[in-house]
Amino acid sequence: MKTIPPGSTVGIIGGGQLGRMLAMAAAQLGYRVHVLDPDVQCCAGEVAAKLTVADYADGAALATFADSVDVATYEFENIDAAYLDIAAARVPVFPPLSALRISQDRIAEKVFAAQHGGTPAAWASVATATGLEGAISAVGMPAILKTTRFGYDGKGQARLASAAEAHAAWTAIDRAPAILEAMVTFDYEFSILIVRGQDGTTAVWEAAENVHHDGVLTTSVVPSHPRVTAQVPQARALAARIADALNYVGVLAIEFFASADGPVFNEMAPRVHNSGHWTTEGSTTSQFENHIRAICGLPLGDTSLVTEGAVMTNLIGPDVNDWLSLMSEAGAHVHLYGKGEARPGRKMGHVTRLTKF
Secondary structure (H helix, E strand, O other): OOOOOOOOEEEEEOOOHHHHHHHHHHHHOOOEEEEEEOOOOOOOHHHOOEEEEOOOOOHHHHHHHHHOOOEEEEOOOOOOHHHHHHHHOOOOEOOOHHHHHHHOOHHHHHHHHHHOOOOEOOEEEEOOHHHHHHHHHHHOOOEEEEEOOOOOOOOOEEEEOOHHHHHHHHHHOOOOOEEEEEOOOOOEEEEEEEEEOOOOOEEEOOOEEEEEEOOEEEEEEEOOOHHHHOOHHHHHHHHHHHHHHOOOOEEEEEEEEEEOOEEEEEEEEOOOOHHHOOHHHHEOOOHHHHHHHHHOOOOOOOOOEOOOEEEEEEEEHHHHHHHHHHHHOOOEEEEEOOOOOOOOOOEEEEEEEEEOO
8 A cells, every 4th residue: 555645746547527526626635636638628627737638549648647646547437448558557547457447348347247246237249230130139129239348428329129220229339349238127227436445445425316318417316215225235235346356446436227126237437426426515525535535545534424415417518508597596516617618418517406404
């Protein structure tokens, strides 16, 4: 275990809103932040001490970046882990890249979860149009076709109500390697956020009940519905086993479906997570602060609720144009990410409302 003292530099690979909030948490703890991102106008760069503008595949830039920081982390998983090996050879990078590699491949992810006691939905791998026909026979309908790599917020996915839609679905994902996953009958979606320190200690937050539209998270609510609450212990136990198996350091998010047969593993994200945004106001220590604490070898902070509950609502696309009315609302905690164009489907900010005791 290596403690990185305040005054040191934390490197964040990725300059989106998660990187922005990580940078703010790190600064609060006394760290300097160096962000690497291809976009000179990235929103994390606005709040960092230093910004390197470079492609994630630029090995020389990654090496120079790594040499300038004392510890590094990444804010999203759509960066090829092979590039991050360059940084990891020069400076500690957390979460471990083994977790990133697993999360980047849906097949590896589902196999790994099942090996540790998780229950994914029925699935089959798909490499060709003929293979899709076989997968449909094995998995049944309705189902969802997902690219095995680099899909998020509903991207790289196509739903099939019947086998007649196979060709259209295969075309929609550009005939990329994929899995066909059975549609799960569920009552609620929820996520478990766990943080694990360098010394193996862990802490978890209240489980969030999540609502998605078009594959994008719209709201997270804590505490969750009693039907979710009943399945939380089993889901938390899986999260702890996965974190230990990976010798994980940092915040890990795992999404589940609450079904009649128990929690169904959906996917994992080796990073801070949209469904944990409520923790900034709703818990004693936010997911962002605890991620920085973990990667820097500091004691983990208390994750208990400070209020009766919280509701986090994403501001997606033009929703952000209501900023004045939201800021006029008593008790609304508004977070704007400083992004440019408010395109449909783009996360522009969020607002958290707390329920008092």
